Amino acid sequence: MEKVIIEAKNLVKTYGEGEGLMYALNNVSINVYEHDFLVILGGSGSGKSTFLNMIGAIDKVDSGEILVNGDDIVKYNDKQLTLYRRNTVGFVYQFFNLINDITVYQNVVLAPGSRDKEKALALLDRVGLKDKKDKFPRQLSGGQQQRVAIARALNKQSDILLCDEPTGALDDASGKAVLKLIEDIHNEGKTIVLVTHTREIAGMANRIITMKDGQVIKEEFNDHVIKAEEVVW
Numbered sequence: 001m002e003k004v005i006i007e008a009k010n011l012v013k014t015y016g017e018g019e020g021l022m023y024a025l026n027n028v029s030i031n032v033y034e035h036d037f038l039v040i041l042g043g044s045g046s047g048k049s050t051f052l053n054m055i056g057a058i059d060k061v062d063s064g065e066i067l068v069n070g071d072d073i074v075k076y077n078d079k080q081l082t083l084y085r086r087n088t089v090g091f092v093y094q095f096f097n098l099i100n101d102i103t104v105y106q107n108v109v110l111a112p113g114s115r116d117k118e119k120a121l122a123l124l125d126r127v128g129l130k131d132k133k134d135k136f137p138r139q140l141s142g143g144q145q146q147r148v149a150i151a152r153a154l155n156k157q158s159d160i161l162l163c164d165e166p167t168g169a170l171d172d173a174s175g176k177a178v179l180k181l182i183e184d185i186h187n188e189g190k191t192i193v194l195v196t197h198t199r200e201i202a203g204m205a206n207r208i209i210t211m212k213d214g215q216v217i218k219e220e221f222n223d224h225v226i227k228a229e230e231v232v233w
């Protein structure tokens, strides 16, 4: 049995109050195992991003526990949360979230927890963008910007990569290139949690969890993992 690295238990997150109260997460429990490629599937509004933001410590739950390597991050103070975001999780977003007024290279080298110039350049080389290092994000295509965001996420020591609809804003070819990178990163030993509403992408995962209306409605194990290049959507 693989080691559990994230154990989310009974997570509740509500928005609004009174008649407007809604449960973005309604008692969600999900385990992430070491070296998992976990895909969380679900339609718009099902709670996928909310869940990812909770385990990434971008937002706070109303109640529940999030044990990461045995430590409950829900109880962390601000300083501990900053360290957690810096050292434990990398994030890749649908709309890249690059800093627009600094260069591609600066976006990567300024990743929290790293100032290693050689590593930043090596990562840009790896995502095929070394020649764009002095460009600004707006001078790059969406697919290129997402590859910069992946280089930035990899420029941390973290073992876990959280991806929120990483191909959502990309065309097929760019999306595939991004999926291929994520596949390689997984094969090198990182744990991947990827949120998407695209069923075909879930074929790359060894585990698939489906959410609906803030709840987990299905958990599957995938015995026929496909390669990024085989994903059709």
Ligand SMILES: Nc1ncnc2c1ncn2[C@@H]1O[C@H](COP(=O)(O)OP(=O)(O)OP(=O)(O)O)[C@@H](O)[C@H]1O
Binding pocket: 015, 016, 023, 024, 042, 043, 044, 045, 046, 047, 048, 049, 050, 051, 197
């Ligand atoms: N800041 C917020 N204020 C109020 N409601 C919110 C907020 N963030 C999320 N919600 C609500 O919580 C529910 C879950 O949202 P979430 O973003 O997690 O969905 P999702 O599964 O990621 O959807 P999508 O596929 O469209 O990204 C939605 O109904 C959404 O409207």
Ligand SMILES: [Mg+2]
Binding pocket: 048, 049, 050, 164
């Ligand atoms: Mg979302």
